[in-house]
Amino acid sequence: MASILRNELLVLQTENKLEKMTVIQLRSLMKKMKASTKGTKQELLGKITEFLELETSAGETSEVRALKRVQTTETTVEKSSKKVSRRKTTTTTALEVSSEKSASPWALLRHKKPKPDWIAYDPSTMRPSSLPSEKNLVKVISWNVNGLRACMKRKNELEEEGSALARLADSEDFDVLCLQETKLQEKDVEAIKQKILGGYSNSFWTCSTSKLGYSGCALISRIKPLSVTYGLGISQHDGEGRVVTAEFDTFFLVSVYVPNSGQRLERLTYRTTEWDPAFSTYLLELEKRKPVIVTGDLNCAHEEIDIYDPDGNKRSAGFTSEERTSFQTNFIDKGLVDTFRKQHPLAVGFTYWSYRSNARPQNKGWRLDYFLVSQGLVCSVADSYVLPQLDGSDHCPIGLIIQTEQ
Incomplete structure (x- = not known):
C-alpha cells in the first residue's frame, strides 16, 4: 500500500500537479498517508515532501543514494570537508530534496551558488x-x-x-x-x-x-x-x-x-x-x-x-x-x-x-x-x-x- 501511494505521489510531484491541488485534495492525500490533515497548503505540501523523502530513502539503491547526495550538494551549503564531485542534472525529480526536514520550505537555504555565510530568511x-x-x-x-x-x-x-x-x-x-x-x-x-x-x-x-x-x-x-x-x-x-x-x-x-x-x-x-x-x-x-x-x-x-x-x-x-x-x-x-x-x-x-x-x-x-x-x-x-x-x-x-x- 505504501509503495502504491508513494508512486502516486511521485507522479503528481514530477508532473508538477501537487502545487495545483486544492487544500481539500491535499488533505485527502494526507488521510491516505494516515497523517494529520491540519495546516496551511504550504505546510501540507511540506509534509508530503517529507513523506516522499522517507519512503524513497527506505527503498533506494546505493546508486540512487549516491545521486541524491550529489543533487543535495548542488543545492545546499556544503557542511563538511568531504569533497563530493558535482554533476549537473537537467531535470528536477522527487529525489532533489534537502536533507533537513521542515514544513516551512522558506526556512531551508536553497540556492545553486550559495556562499558559506549565507542563511535562509525565516521570519x-x-x-x-x-x-x-x-x-x-x-x-x-x-x-x-x-x-x-x-x-x-x-x-x-x-x-x-x-x-x-x-x-x-x-x-x-x-x-x-x-x-x-x-x-x-x-x-x-x-x-x-x-x-x-x-x-x-x-x-x-x-x-x-x-x-x-x-x-x-x-x-x-x-x-x-x-x-x-x-x-x-x-x-x-x-x-x-x-x-x-x-x-x-x-x-x-x-x-x-x-x-x-x-x-x-x-x-x-x-x-x-x-x-x-x-x-x-x-x-x-x-x-x-x-x-x-x-x-x-x-x-x-x-x-x-x-x-x-x-x-x-x-x-x-x-x-x-x-x-x-x-x-x-x-x-x-x-x-x-x-x-x-x-x-x-x-x-x-x-x-x-x-x-x-x-x-x-x-x-x-x-x-x-x-x-x-x-x-x-x-x-x-x-x-x-x-x-x-x-x-x-x-x-x-x-x-x-x-x-x-x-
Missing part, C-alpha cells in the same frame, strides 16, 4: 523581538496579488471564512496596503472597493487603459493621505496603471509595478532605457520635497543572492545584466536603500515562486519585491520583512515598519 526567528516603544510607527504591506479577484475569493486553509487578503489584514493589522497587478478595469473598481476590507476608508486605484484586465496598482490606507497622484505624468508610460503615489506628513509612498521585460525580452530596451530612467527622475523630483518610500514588484532580482539559480537565468527577464545594471544605476546609485538587504545582508529571502516546476514548496524563488527608502529614512526603519508563509499569489507579501517624526 519566525529573524524579525525583531520588540519594536521601538514610541507610538509613531506606521506599518506598510506590499503585495503583488496576480489578480485581485482571485485573491479575494480564496478560502482560509484552516477552513475559516475569509480571503487571503482578509487573513493578511487580520495577521498584520497594517496601516497601509499597496497592491500590484490587480488586473482590474476601471468599471470594476467601485464594486471592489465596497468588498475589499473593512476599516480602511481611503483607497486609490489605477488601472490599465491600454490593455484591459492587465497590470494595475492600488493603495489602501486607514491614514488619510494629504494628496494622491497617479502615474509618472508621462503619457507614454502611464497607460498601464503602474504607479500610485500618496503624500503623507513625513514621506511620499509610491506603489509601483515595474514593467516585465517579457519572456522573449521584447520589452527589455523599453524597460531599461525608458521606463527605469523616467521612474528614477520622478522619484528624484519627489525627494526634493520629502523623503520617499518606494514599494512593489520591481521585477528585478538585483544580486545573485536574490535568485535561486543565477547562472540558469542570465537571459531571463528580471535577471539580465541590463536590468540589474539599470536597477543599480537608477535607484541604488541615486541614493535609495534596499531596506531588506540593509537589515539582512546575508539572508536568502525570496518573494516570488513560479507556479511552474513546483517552485514554492522547494523554495526555488526570486526576490522581486522591495521597499526602497531615501537615505533620510534609513534610521527610521524598525523592520523590513518578508511573509513567505502567506499564499494566495505567486508572490508573497512584504512589510515595512517605520517610525515617523510625529
